[in-house]
Amino acid sequence: MNEPQSFWTKYVWSQDHKVIAVQYSITAIVAGIVALVLSVLMRMQLGFPDSVPFMDSEAYYQAMTLHGMIMVIYLLTALFLGGFGNYMIPLMVGARDMVFPYLNMLSYWFYLLSVIVLMASFFVPGGPTGAGWTLYPPQAILTGTPGTDWGIITMLISLAIFIVAATMGGLNYVTTVLQARCRGMTLMRMPLTVWGIFVATIMALLAFPALFVSAVMMLFDKLLGTSFFMPAVVSMGQALDYDGGSPVLFQHLFWFFGHPEVYIVALPAFGIVSDLISVHARKNIFGFRMMVWAIVFIGVLSFVVWAHHMYVSGMNPYFGFFFAITTLVIAVPTAIKVYNWVLTLWRGDIHLTVPMLYAIAFISTFVIGGLTGLFLGNVIVDIPLSDTYFVVAHFHMVMGVSPILVIFGAIYHWYPKITGRMLNDTIGKTHFWITFIGTYAIYFPMHYLGILGMPRRYYAYENYEFIPQSAHDLNSFISAMAIVVAVAQVLYIYNLFWSYWKGKEAGPNPWGATSLEWQTPQTPPVHGNWGEKLPEVHRWAYDYSVPGYDEDFVPQTQPQPEDRPAGEMA
Amino acid sequence: MSEPKAYPSLEENPVRDFSLPTPTDLTLARGGLRMLFAVLGVMFALFAVAYSMRMHMGDWQVLVDPWQLWLNTAMLIAGSVAMEIARQSWRRGRTQWVGPALLIGGGFAVVFLAGQLWVWSMLTSEGYLVNGNPATSFFYLITGLHGLHIVVGLGFWAYGTGKVLRGAESAQRAGVSIELCSSYWHFLLVVWLGLFALLANT
Numbered sequence: 001m002n003e004p005q006s007f008w009t010k011y012v013w014s015q016d017h018k019v020i021a022v023q024y025s026i027t028a029i030v031a032g033i034v035a036l037v038l039s040v041l042m043r044m045q046l047g048f049p050d051s052v053p054f055m056d057s058e059a060y061y062q063a064m065t066l067h068g069m070i071m072v073i074y075l076l077t078a079l080f081l082g083g084f085g086n087y088m089i090p091l092m093v094g095a096r097d098m099v100f101p102y103l104n105m106l107s108y109w110f111y112l113l114s115v116i117v118l119m120a121s122f123f124v125p126g127g128p129t130g131a132g133w134t135l136y137p138p139q140a141i142l143t144g145t146p147g148t149d150w151g152i153i154t155m156l157i158s159l160a161i162f163i164v165a166a167t168m169g170g171l172n173y174v175t176t177v178l179q180a181r182c183r184g185m186t187l188m189r190m191p192l193t194v195w196g197i198f199v200a201t202i203m204a205l206l207a208f209p210a211l212f213v214s215a216v217m218m219l220f221d222k223l224l225g226t227s228f229f230m231p232a233v234v235s236m237g238q239a240l241d242y243d244g245g246s247p248v249l250f251q252h253l254f255w256f257f258g259h260p261e262v263y264i265v266a267l268p269a270f271g272i273v274s275d276l277i278s279v280h281a282r283k284n285i286f287g288f289r290m291m292v293w294a295i296v297f298i299g300v301l302s303f304v305v306w307a308h309h310m311y312v313s314g315m316n317p318y319f320g321f322f323f324a325i326t327t328l329v330i331a332v333p334t335a336i337k338v339y340n341w342v343l344t345l346w347r348g349d350i351h352l353t354v355p356m357l358y359a360i361a362f363i364s365t366f367v368i369g370g371l372t373g374l375f376l377g378n379v380i381v382d383i384p385l386s387d388t389y390f391v392v393a394h395f396h397m398v399m400g401v402s403p404i405l406v407i408f409g410a411i412y413h414w415y416p417k418i419t420g421r422m423l424n425d426t427i428g429k430t431h432f433w434i435t436f437i438g439t440y441a442i443y444f445p446m447h448y449l450g451i452l453g454m455p456r457r458y459y460a461y462e463n464y465e466f467i468p469q470s471a472h473d474l475n476s477f478i479s480a481m482a483i484v485v486a487v488a489q490v491l492y493i494y495n496l497f498w499s500y501w502k503g504k505e506a507g508p509n510p511w512g513a514t515s516l517e518w519q520t521p522q523t524p525p526v527h528g529n530w531g532e533k534l535p536e537v538h539r540w541a542y543d544y545s546v547p548g549y550d551e552d553f554v555p556q557t558q559p560q561p562e563d564r565p566a567g568e569m570a
Numbered sequence: 571m572s573e574p575k576a577y578p579s580l581e582e583n584p585v586r587d588f589s590l591p592t593p594t595d596l597t598l599a600r601g602g603l604r605m606l607f608a609v610l611g612v613m614f615a616l617f618a619v620a621y622s623m624r625m626h627m628g629d630w631q632v633l634v635d636p637w638q639l640w641l642n643t644a645m646l647i648a649g650s651v652a653m654e655i656a657r658q659s660w661r662r663g664r665t666q667w668v669g670p671a672l673l674i675g676g677g678f679a680v681v682f683l684a685g686q687l688w689v690w691s692m693l694t695s696e697g698y699l700v701n702g703n704p705a706t707s708f709f710y711l712i713t714g715l716h717g718l719h720i721v722v723g724l725g726f727w728a729y730g731t732g733k734v735l736r737g738a739e740s741a742q743r744a745g746v747s748i749e750l751c752s753s754y755w756h757f758l759l760v761v762w763l764g765l766f767a768l769l770a771n772t
Contacts, residue, residue: 099598167609175602205605209613213620220711225701228624228708244629244704249620256616 015101016527017086020108022418024082027108028075031115033489035070038063040486047479049460058146060459061130066118068133069155072261073162074115076403080268081166081204082111084410085173085197087418091517092194094182094535096528098172107172110165117158124150132457134254137229137247141222143236152222156215163208163215173201182516184537188292189556191515191541192285195292196271199299200264207260207303214253221245248313255306262399263302267295269406270337273359275541276409277341279513280356281348282552284542286340294333301330311382320379327377331370338367349545349552353511354428358409361436362402369398372447387457390450393443401439408435408492415496416510420523421503423495431491438485445474512553515541519557596746603750607757610719614761617715618768621708625772633705635770636692642685643766649678650759653752660748668748672731675755679720679727686717705772712765719758727751 011019042063045055055063086104090097098104121128130146131139139145141152177190177198190198217228221242229250230242278285285291307315307323341363350356372394376382385391408431415423449471454461461467461475509518521531535557543554624630656671690710700710730747 100602103602167606171602171605171609174605175598179598179601205609206612209609210616212613213616216715217620217711220700220707224707226707226711227629227701227704228620241701244627246624246627249623252623253616253620 013105015097015105017090017098017101017104018418018525020104021083021085021087023108024086024111025079027112027115028079028083029493031070031118032075032079034119035067035075036486036489038067038070040483042067043479043482045459046461047476047482049462055459057459058127058130061132061457062128062146062151064457065130065132065135065155066121066128070118071400072133072265073159074118076265076399076407077166077204077261078111078162079407080265080403081173081197081201082108082169084193084268084272085169085201087414088193088517089173089176089197090180091520091525091529092191092515092541093177093180093185094516094530094537095176095180096530096534099176099180100172103168104172107165107169110161110168114158114161114165117154117161121147121151121154121158124154126150129155134251134258135218136254137218137221137245137250138231138233138242141218141230142233153219156219156222159215160212163212166204166208170201170205173197174205182534182537185516185556188289189537189540192271192274192288192291192295193268193515194271195295196267196269196274199295200267203260203267203299203302204264207257207264210253210257214250214257217253218250248310251310251313252306255309256303258309259306260299260302263298265399265403267299269362269403270295270298272410273362273406274337274341274344275515276355276359276406276413277344278542278544279413279511280351280353280359281345282351282512282544283344283348284540284544286343286346287336288540288542290336291340294336297333298330301326301333305330308377308382311379312386317379324377324379328374331374331377334370338363338370354423354425354432355409355413355511357429357432357436358405358412361432362405362409365397365405365439366402368444369394369396369402373398384453385450387455388450389446389454389456392456393446393450396443396446401443405436408432411496413511414517415499416506416523417517417520418524419500419503420506421499422506422510423499423503427491427495427498431488431495434488434491435485438481438488441481442478442485445478449474512551514539514543514553514555516556519555595743596749599746599750600753603753607753610757610761614712614716614765617708617712618765621712621768621772624704624708627704629703630705631703632772633698633703633709633769635709636689638685638689638692639766639770642682642689643762645678645682645685646759646762649675649682650752650755652678653755657748657752660745669731669734672727672734672748672751675752676724676727676731679724679755683717683720686713689713709769712769716758716762716765719761723751723754723758726754 010016014020014023041052041055042060044052045060086098089095126147126149128147129135129140129151131141131152135152135155141148147155177194181187181190217226220226221228221230225241227242227245229247230240230245231247232243233240274285274291305323305326307319308327311320311323341359345360372390376385376391376394412423412428415421450456452467452471454467454471461472506523508520508523511518516535516537517525519535520529537556538559539554539556541556543556545552546554652671652675656668656675659665659667659671690713693706693709698706698709700707726747730744730751733744733747
């Protein structure tokens with residue numbers, strides 16, 4: 001393996017998975033900050049109408065669209081797969097790098113390009129698209145929706161580039177897991193982090209083509225005047241040339257991607273949180289095999305639930321019945337995972353470290369968001385709640401706050417390995433409590449607004465008789481909380497920088513963890529990860545508090561007692 | 571103290587302690603390529619699904635497919651055969667055949683593309699435009715996307731063929747290229763046969 005020499009090959013055009021992971025993560029976080037600012041602008045408008053001068057209805061819809069799209073795809077997907085996947089997979093399975101390092105590098109540069117194209121849409125004539133992150137036609141490309149000239153085109157092109165990037169990365173992650181594991185690393189000895197990312201990657205590879213297909217067909221409708229999705233339309237008093245297209249076809253394609261996407265974000269979070277809980281409770285994960293199979297089942301099932309996003313599209317009742325059943329069935333493996341996390345904590349030697357706080361907070365927000373998902377999975381309950389703040393509360397709890405909490409915990413957990421220094425605990429805990437309580441304060445009240453019937457995607461709620469003053473007051477409260485939480489994120493970012501130079505030296509394995517990434521000869525790991533010899537794995541990743549050993553963890557690299565000469569103890 | 575035991579360790583219920591063979595470039599690349607086929611397969615399948623859903627919307631007018639498509643299909647089959655000959659010759663060490671077979675295989679792909687463009691220009695001149703009936707729109711979309719994949723394949727083919735023609739210096743790397751190119755040719759042939767069946771029957 002050629003050691004990169006210059007600054008450029010080492011940090012910019014790098015083919016080292018660890019550098020690429022950091023590049024991916026930083027880009028994703030920067031994009032995420034843009035989306036966070038957009039959400040603050042929206043909350044200002046909702047809580048304190050007209051307080052932001054340029055926030056008219058158009059700007060609101062543009063902010064809403066970009067907020068959703070960036071958070072789901074350019075932040076969460078990119079950070080979990082491109083960031084954590086890249087850093088963790090080779091280290092955790094004992095490989096020197098991804099199997100196609102050049103392709104891996106290309107994957108990052110395509111991702112960066114997609115982000116640049118997306119951000120460029122803020123500066124094109126007419127601004128970014130305001131079609132909502134689902135980009136439903138016909139409105140997405142018709143006059144009246146903001147950004148129909150350029151915004152929608154940059155959006156679709158950016159998505160197409162992102163999909164190419166994700167595919168290049170995904171081929172790498174899957175092939176690395178399947179073919180580059182070190183000696184002794186059976187599939188059932190891989191940590192759940194790798195399992196989560198692995199299954200999520202397969203899902204991404206199979207689901208993103210649906211988004212690609214819909215993006216390409218919509219581009220055709222917009223640019224070449226085809227009528228794939230566009231029905232006969234009279235727009236601004238004029239009949240357009242479109243005829244006969246099917247907007248529902250777009251919805252099917254979009255959600256065939258869109259629902260697996262939820263789990264593409266959730267499964268890595270599930271995997272990572274399992275490892276955080278196990279390490280910081282000093283206990284093996286409860287029901288490891290069950291956890292693996294639950295991840296696999298959730299992955300499979302998530303491909304047959306997509307139409308639960310379309311209950312109000314006028315579908316055949318039997319169709320809705322089928323999708324309600326599959327949606328509720330997916331709660332079974334999900335509930336198994338929640339029970340197993342709790343049972344891992346049960347009688348564990350719980351260390352309330354910052355990563356553990358985030359992990360426990362995740363269980364709480366995920367249960368809340370998951371339970372409201374059971375409400376919405378039922379057609380009959382969904383129909384009145386559809387397009388209300390109840391839905392906003394649901395998906396922000398389950399796939400906004402929950403995975404973000406895992407990301408905070410995961411960065412905190414692995415930062416010592418990545419940089420060699422610990423993050424600051426005081427800042428970490430302060431950030432944790434503000435974020436955890438703050439996000440509850442934001443999203444919990446939204447359930448009530450939703451049940452009250454308050455529609456989502458409105459930019460102003462004045463002069464509606466059915467919305468009482470108390471709802472407006474609640475809205476102001478939510479907005480105030482949102483601003484507090486948003487500002488508190490500065491603490492975390494500050495911590496990342498401050499600790500990089502001033503943090504406590506971490507040593508190779510500060511948490512006393514068993515998995516391979518903590519057993520590297522150097523911290524941070526150098527190019528090639530393992531020095532002369534690849535590691536050998538003799539056990540699973542969850543030997544914590546094993547009786548008869550001096551320490552409360554046994555690294556995966558340590559041979560089983562029967563493998564060693566008699567009389568020698570660990 | 572009792573015998574130290576790895577309490578819930580998987581060793582208690584021993585998992586086959588296999589050691590993976592050191593994967594070669596070829597096995598890795600082949601593994602990656604197969605995943606790519608799965609991804610592209612899903613993509614083309616979804617286009618087909620969209621096609622069959624859109625078909626039932628009422629305004630669909632069946633596009634009579636030009637006879638040239640049969641000719642183009644034959645070109646693609648011939649290209650695949652030539653690539654397979656290149657691969658088998660390489661595996662059996664008959665290196666003198668490899669270069670010519672590769673060139674012929676790529677050549678047929680170029681002819682196929684030219685044939686598809688011929689079909690396009692014919693349809694256009696007859697007034698079947700991309701923004702016309704959805705059947706026509708789909709025809710352009712699907713053949714165009716398939717053609718684009720052939721173009722990308724030709725890029726890799728040029729790279730690999732160049733290595734072969736330059737000589738044995740990077741023999742093993744050239745072998746990977748030959749194997750991958752011929753698999754890719756077969757894959758795009760299969761995709762085309764599926765798409766052609768769909769386009770021709772509706």
